[in-house]
Amino acid sequence: MPPEFIDLPQGTLDLLILRTLSLQSMHGWAVSERIQQISSDVLRVQQGSLYPALHRLERRGWIKAHWGTSENNRKAKFYELTKTGRRQLEFEREAWEKLSVAVTQILEMP
Amino acid sequence: MLHDFLFRLRTIFRRHSAEQELDEELRFHLERQIEKYVASGMSRADATRRARLEFGGVEQVKGECRDARGIGAVEIILMDLRYSFRSLLRSPAFTLCAVLTLALGIGANTAIFTVVNSVLLNPLPYPHPEELLAARKNDSLPNLQDVQRQTTSFSSSGGVNIETMDFLGAGEPMRVHGAFIDAGLFPTLGVEPMLGRWISPAEDVKGGPRTVVLSYAFWRDHFGSSPRILGKTVNLSGNDYAVIGVMPRDFGLPKQTADLFVSLWVAYPSAAAERDVQFMHTYWRMKPGVTITQAQAELTQMDARLAEQFPDTEKERHTSLVPLRDWLVGNVRPALLVLLGAVGLVLLVSCSNFAMLLMARAVARQRELMVRASLGASNRRLIEQRLTESTLLAMAGGAAGLVVAKIGTSLLLALKPEALQRFQSFPMDARVFAFVFAISLLTGLVFGLLPARSATRSNIADSLRETANTSTTGVSRSFLQSFLITGELAMALILLAGAGLLMKGFLRLRSVDPGFNPANVMTMYLQLPETRYPKIPSQTNFRRELLARLNALPGVKAAMITDLPLAGNFVGHRLVIDGRPAPDPGTEPEVQTLSVMGDYFRVMEIPLLAGRDFLSTDREGQPLAAVVNQEFVREFLRGENPIGQRIDWARRDEPHEWMTIVGVVGDVKHSGLNQPVDPAVYSPYSQNDEAWRRWMTLVIKSQTPSAALVEDVKKQVWSLDSQIPLSDIQSMDDLLAVSVAEQRFNLLLLGIFAALAVTLAAVGIYGMIAYRVSRRTHEIGVYMALGAQPRDVLQLLMKDGIKLVLRGIVIGLAGAVILTRLMVSLLFEVKPTDPATLLGVALLLAAVAVLACYIPARRALSIHPMTALRCE
Numbered sequence: 001m002p003p004e005f006i007d008l009p010q011g012t013l014d015l016l017i018l019r020t021l022s023l024q025s026m027h028g029w030a031v032s033e034r035i036q037q038i039s040s041d042v043l044r045v046q047q048g049s050l051y052p053a054l055h056r057l058e059r060r061g062w063i064k065a066h067w068g069t070s071e072n073n074r075k076a077k078f079y080e081l082t083k084t085g086r087r088q089l090e091f092e093r094e095a096w097e098k099l100s101v102a103v104t105q106i107l108e109m110p
Numbered sequence: 111m112l113h114d115f116l117f118r119l120r121t122i123f124r125r126h127s128a129e130q131e132l133d134e135e136l137r138f139h140l141e142r143q144i145e146k147y148v149a150s151g152m153s154r155a156d157a158t159r160r161a162r163l164e165f166g167g168v169e170q171v172k173g174e175c176r177d178a179r180g181i182g183a184v185e186i187i188l189m190d191l192r193y194s195f196r197s198l199l200r201s202p203a204f205t206l207c208a209v210l211t212l213a214l215g216i217g218a219n220t221a222i223f224t225v226v227n228s229v230l231l232n233p234l235p236y237p238h239p240e241e242l243l244a245a246r247k248n249d250s251l252p253n254l255q256d257v258q259r260q261t262t263s264f265s266s267s268g269g270v271n272i273e274t275m276d277f278l279g280a281g282e283p284m285r286v287h288g289a290f291i292d293a294g295l296f297p298t299l300g301v302e303p304m305l306g307r308w309i310s311p312a313e314d315v316k317g318g319p320r321t322v323v324l325s326y327a328f329w330r331d332h333f334g335s336s337p338r339i340l341g342k343t344v345n346l347s348g349n350d351y352a353v354i355g356v357m358p359r360d361f362g363l364p365k366q367t368a369d370l371f372v373s374l375w376v377a378y379p380s381a382a383a384e385r386d387v388q389f390m391h392t393y394w395r396m397k398p399g400v401t402i403t404q405a406q407a408e409l410t411q412m413d414a415r416l417a418e419q420f421p422d423t424e425k426e427r428h429t430s431l432v433p434l435r436d437w438l439v440g441n442v443r444p445a446l447l448v449l450l451g452a453v454g455l456v457l458l459v460s461c462s463n464f465a466m467l468l469m470a471r472a473v474a475r476q477r478e479l480m481v482r483a484s485l486g487a488s489n490r491r492l493i494e495q496r497l498t499e500s501t502l503l504a505m506a507g508g509a510a511g512l513v514v515a516k517i518g519t520s521l522l523l524a525l526k527p528e529a530l531q532r533f534q535s536f537p538m539d540a541r542v543f544a545f546v547f548a549i550s551l552l553t554g555l556v557f558g559l560l561p562a563r564s565a566t567r568s569n570i571a572d573s574l575r576e577t578a579n580t581s582t583t584g585v586s587r588s589f590l591q592s593f594l595i596t597g598e599l600a601m602a603l604i605l606l607a608g609a610g611l612l613m614k615g616f617l618r619l620r621s622v623d624p625g626f627n628p629a630n631v632m633t634m635y636l637q638l639p640e641t642r643y644p645k646i647p648s649q650t651n652f653r654r655e656l657l658a659r660l661n662a663l664p665g666v667k668a669a670m671i672t673d674l675p676l677a678g679n680f681v682g683h684r685l686v687i688d689g690r691p692a693p694d695p696g697t698e699p700e701v702q703t704l705s706v707m708g709d710y711f712r713v714m715e716i717p718l719l720a721g722r723d724f725l726s727t728d729r730e731g732q733p734l735a736a737v738v739n740q741e742f743v744r745e746f747l748r749g750e751n752p753i754g755q756r757i758d759w760a761r762r763d764e765p766h767e768w769m770t771i772v773g774v775v776g777d778v779k780h781s782g783l784n785q786p787v788d789p790a791v792y793s794p795y796s797q798n799d800e801a802w803r804r805w806m807t808l809v810i811k812s813q814t815p816s817a818a819l820v821e822d823v824k825k826q827v828w829s830l831d832s833q834i835p836l837s838d839i840q841s842m843d844d845l846l847a848v849s850v851a852e853q854r855f856n857l858l859l860l861g862i863f864a865a866l867a868v869t870l871a872a873v874g875i876y877g878m879i880a881y882r883v884s885r886r887t888h889e890i891g892v893y894m895a896l897g898a899q900p901r902d903v904l905q906l907l908m909k910d911g912i913k914l915v916l917r918g919i920v921i922g923l924a925g926a927v928i929l930t931r932l933m934v935s936l937l938f939e940v941k942p943t944d945p946a947t948l949l950g951v952a953l954l955l956a957a958v959a960v961l962a963c964y965i966p967a968r969r970a971l972s973i974h975p976m977t978a979l980r981c982e
Binding site for chain 1: 131134135136138139141142143145146164165166167170171174175177178179
């Protein structure tokens with residue numbers, strides 16, 4: 001029996017974060033909630049990997065952070081995609097699609 | 111890439127707010143998550159629990175975020191440093207103990223290393239010192255000049271002999287040290303004068319102009335550093351010399367000190383011409399590319415040629431060249447290396463104590479460490495943190511050690527061991543600082559790592575258990591502690607053994623009978639200038655009159671001799687005995703030759719064993735008389751009656767002037783207490799007039815030692831001749847002390863190191879027992895409540911300590927047997943494995959260590975059982 005939710009494969013977390021942030025800027029908790037929601041609770045992001053990933057992306061210059069006010073009126077750290085981040089997202093999306101097509105082909109071998 | 115760099119940079123400068131932001135960001139997440147669970151109907155407590163569980167270790171996440179942001183090594187070190195600094199300041203007693211312990215160990219090491227650095231490692235103060243050689247044996251000027259002319263290995267060579275000269279400046283006549291040199295010496299050493307010029311080869315001839323080059327100190331002290339000194343004249347021993355140069359401040363001869371430099375040919379022509387007056391130290395500069403083997407080979411050939419040409423005097427030359435540095439440091443090297451090794455052991459002992467202090471601190475901070483570890487701090491981070499702390503402490507210890515070393519080196523200089531006399535100071539150069547930095551760093555890392563490893567996360571479970579049940583101690587920690595204590599005791603024992611052996615040797619040396627009674631004997635040196643006292647009668651008149659006046663002083667007995675016992679210098683002459691086949695010329699035995707006047711033997715209390723003392727009738731024109739020592743009889747006249755035998759100096763041409771042995775006196779140590787006695791021949795001043803017999807050392811025995819006596823003697827001398835300087839004023843006791851100064855220096859230093867090591871080891875074992883007692887208070891309370899006797903409790907507490915003491919002493923003894931062999935050259939008549947000494951120091955250390963166990967154990971007995979039981 002497959003588990004209720006799936007741990008993210010190595011390397012895909014960055015792609016998911018970039019994609020999530022491409023819609024609007026949001027804070028870390030919202031990112032994890034959004035991923036979980038959209039994937040219908042299949043994908044669950046561990047905080048232990050989410051925050052280091054956010055800080056890593058910020059360091060690479062793909063996202064940038066600013067402090068703002070959250071939906072519940074608290075001070076929170078919001079992340080948004082930068083221009084290079086957008087390019088990186090396109091690049092990673094293509095790479096992912098190629099990969100998944102290739103994997104699917106192999107799995108559907110007669 | 112640029113972005114990455116700027117980002118990292120900003121992180122470093124904004125690290126404070128970055129940390130805060132990270133904190134806030136994570137807290138926000140948690141709170142948001144809790145809110146979510148509450149909204150879904152959970153109780154707040156459950157929501158909090160669940161959110162926290164999901165989140166995992168906050169510290170761990172923070173650490174990974176920091177890593178992700180690229181908070182690099184620098185950042186972590188800065189953070190750890192700040193943390194260490196704060197936590198060290200919070201426990202000043204611990205910090206002070208640790209820093210002091212290390213300051214002593216590192217300071218002592220630095221002091222000795224500074225000396226080793228100056229003496230053994232620093233380059234000699236001459237250009238291209240690697241080209242410079244020294245001859246082991248002194249030589250005469252004619253030989254030196256022949257070699258200079260007939261060899262090709264050397265670019266230059268020169269000789270020097272220090273003689274005292276009388277200087278008549280302002281005030282009292284003074285004795286100064288004149289360097290009698292040949293013109294080759296300056297170019298060989300290669301140091302240019304600061305003012306003027308060197309003595310040229312053209313001036314360095316018999317009858318050449320009287321010129322002098324001054325040392326910096328002499329120029330400063332007597333001519334007020336006058337820049338117009340060149341061309342002025344200086345009166346030396348009755349002659350005027352024109353100043354032609356001044357040497358720079360840091361110039362010095364390799365082994366000796368000189369106030370001024372004159373040509374030997376000009377100032378002392380009679381000695382310069384004598385091939386067998388071999389009194390010059392010679393220095394040689396090899397041409398670039400020539401090896402010492404080649405140079406030595408050429409000199410050996412040259413020796414053979416000289417032996418052929420001058421068979422009478424030069425048959426046994428055996429000139430042997432050594433690099434100048436080896437020649438200078440040859441006799442200090444073993445002592446310095448032994449001291450360096452000893453002080454290294456002291457450092458190890460203080461490092462062990464340092465490690466134990468860190469361990470004790472780790473125990474005291476167990477809760478803090480546990481909390482950090484359960485919050486997710488990684489094993490590596492905990493170790494890094496503790497290493498930062500120990501290194502910080504070690505560095506502070508090193509800095510304090512520099513202060514200790516500075517004081518230590520000035521103390522070493524104040525002790526004035528002869529071998530170090532050519533040094534005015536021991537500068538701390540870059541190499542010394544590098545040394546301090548290196549050993550501090552090493553100490554902090556290595557000795558910080560030992561306890562740090564035993565106090566990390568893997569031990570959390572142990573730690574928890576320990577808090578629950580205080581009567582057990584971590585196994586690995588107690589093993590490490592036992593290991594350190596055993597090591598400390600072993601090293602302390604090795605040092606004690608070394609000091610004990612030196613002490614025994616020193617006592618043996620001091621108990622050597624010098625052959626005379628030094629009590630209340632004052633000595634001073636004077637010399638009759640050749641210009642005014644050319645012949646025996648005028649000299650005899652002066653001497654007789656002076657002694658008469660001195661003996662007239664109340665309670666005073668005075669006499670004189672050419673060279674004092676223990677002063678280390680004397681004149682040697684080759685000897686023939688009447689009626690014996692003469693050995694080949696140049697191979698006759700050499701004996702010590704001394705002149706005396708007055709009741710020398712009675713003043714010095716040297717026993718007359720046979721025959722008679724000199725009489726006032728043994729004077730010029732009368733049959734020559736001689737008194738010999740026991741060793742002379744033992745060596746040359748064994749089994750014969752020495753009285754009446756005739757002896758003379760080996761001569762080439764003139765007919766023998768036989769001296770008749772009239773008496774035999776006891777042996778006197780002339781070269782030092784640890785040196786064998788040479789055969790000696792004493793003759794009366796009034797029957798000899800060689801130049802060196804114008805040297806005189808007054809020996810004056812009084813009822814009580816008194817400074818006033820010196821002034822009385824000066825007055826009497828100057829009432830006879832106001833231009834004769836008096837120098838080397840010292841008591842015979844002082845001379846005796848000086849003659850063993852080097853041994854005392856070694857003993858004192860090794861003694862201090864041993865005392866330091868024993869103290870530190872005692873503190874270490876005391877600390878261990880005290881710590882264990884405090885951990886077992888509860889247990890002790892139970893025992894005592896159950897009726898245990900104080901004896902039983904003491905036994906229980908001291909058992910472990912005593913076991914360690916015994917183990918340490920056994921290992922130390924084994925180490926001592928191996929290591930003390932290295933110091934055999936420093937010992938006088940003591941075997942390096944002297945069983946009595948080893949046993950003695952082992953007992954001493956055992957007593958100290960057992961006492962160090964007993965005191966804290968004893969304290970446990972005063973605990974009231976009820977208090978002890980309640981103490982948890």
